[in-house]
Amino acid sequence: MQDALTAGDTDGDTDASAARRATALTFATQGLLFISLTTRLPRFADRWDLGEVELSLLLLMIVLLAGVGSVLAEVVARHRSSASTLRTGLLVVALAVPVVAAAPVGAVFVAGLAVYGVGLGVVDATSNMQAVAVEHRYARPILPSFHGAWTFGGLVGAGLxxxxxxxxxxxxxxxxxxxxxxxxxxxxxxxxxxxxxxEVVPVPWRPIVRVGLALVVFYAVDTAAQTWGPTYLERAVDAPTELVALATLPYLTASLVLRLAGDGLVGRYGATPVLRTGAVLASLALVVVVAAPTWPVAVAGFALLGAGVSVVAPLSFSAAARIAGGDPARVDAVIARFNQFNYVGGLLGAVLTGLVGAGSLRVGFAVPMVLVLAIVPLARTFGEGVRAPGRP
Known part of the structure; x- marks a missing residue:
């Protein structure tokens, strides 16, 4: 196992396997905190008397400020390195979480969420910078394992x-x-x-944008499931309040299993067929969620959804870094900007689902049910310039 972890390492000040574990820890931390907050949204909504529209506006604020944080990460990382900027983002998040959790009044709660949003964007961008840098050191695809670490952290958060x-x-x-x-x-x-x-080396933005559109779709679906799933169980299918986290737990479990198997699946069948199959499965899963007569059926639908969309994000970041080329500064700049697609998707998933579903979240979840099928035509971009498995 140790040989496998260190395969592809090069000489340097920091051992690549140690950096891989450190980056995985950061992804797990992000998943833990994000899911810990979203699974408690129904309780926060009850505490501060928030409806779907108010929750949508708060999620919009978080998404927009996370985008600001991602832009700041790109600027700061140019001068201080992604590792230093990542530590700053972690500190911001660490300060924000207690404010959100223990806010004595609604205004403090909103302020805490705003600070968390900025920190979220900084950590998102710089952790992916670190991930593609480590992947470059290993000289083989390992992005799915990092996103699997995020999922593992989310599972811990849902369990807690x-x-x-x-x-x-x-x-x-x-x-x-x-x-x-x-x-x-x-x-x-x-x-x-x-x-x-x-800035002097041109960046091939056209293929990067095509890959980014798939990332937008993924995060629209993923954010809808994780932010609105618990509320959906409580308000649409009458799940007990203490069990609403079950919208997230099976979703993340299925996602983790598929992400751990992702390298092998993509290596055997290629990225395009895997993504297309997953998109169709995800749409069918959301049909189950929207039509669910009881909360256990909805939970099963969320589990299938996690399996369907699991590998879109890691394959997207890996493809964007590959298209950007090998220059470290250019890759960091591209990843920070590419991360903005994350928040466009988050905006669609969190805000649009809530606003469309203000009267009924069943209607709100019909949005990602249709949107996820856009991955079917976009998946072709992931195979461009990549040799098919088994071919010279």
Whole structure:
């Protein structure tokens, strides 16, 4: 196992396997915190008397500020490296979580979510910068395993939400210790390059945008499931409040299994067939969710959905880094900007689903049910310039 982890390492100040574990820890931290917050949205909504429209506006704020954080990450990383910028983002998130959890008034709660949104964007962008840098050191695809770490962290968060369903919301503040611990992890150092060096090499944005559109679709579906799934179970199919996290737990479990198997599936069948099959499965899964007569049926639909869309994000970031080329400064710039597609998708999934579903979340979930089928034609881009498995 150790040989497999270190295969492709090169000499450097930081061992690649240590950097891989550190980056995986960051992804897991992100998943843990994000799912810990979203699975408690029904409780926060009850505490602050928020309806679907108010929740949609708060999610819109988080998405927009996360986009701002991603842009800031690109600018700062040029001068301070992605590792240093990542640590800053983790610190911001660690400060925001206790504020959200223990806010004494609604205004403080909103302010905490705003700070969390900025930190979310910084950590999203820089953790993916680190991931593609480590993948470059390994000289083989490993992005699915990083996103699998995010999913694992999300599973832990969903499990904690189920176990602590009757605990006060302020107890969520203890999770701030996790990003604080991640500050000390040995991330991969990157040479700091002057801004002009990253800009003089042209970037092939056209194919990157095509891959980015698939990422938009994924995050629209993924964010809809994770932010509105618990509320859907509570309000549309009358699930007990203490079990609403079941919208997320099976979804993440299926996603984790498929992400761990993702490298092998893509290596055997190619990215395009895997993505197209997953998109069709995801649409059928959302049909089950929308038409579910009871909450156990809806939970089964969310599980199938997790299996269908699981590998879209890691394959997207890997493809974008490959298209960008091997220059570290250019790759960092491309990944930070490519990460913006994440928030466009989040905007569609979180806000549009809530607004369309203000009267009925069944109608709201019909949006990602149709939208996910856009991955079928977009999947062709992932195979362009890549040799088919088994061919010279």
């Amino acid at each position: 939400a189920l176990a602590g369903a009757h605990l006060p919301l302020w107890t969520l503040a203890v999770l701030a210790a996790v990003p604080l611990a991640a500050l000390a992890a040995p991330y991969l150092p990157r040479a700091v390059v002057a801004p002009s060096a990253a």
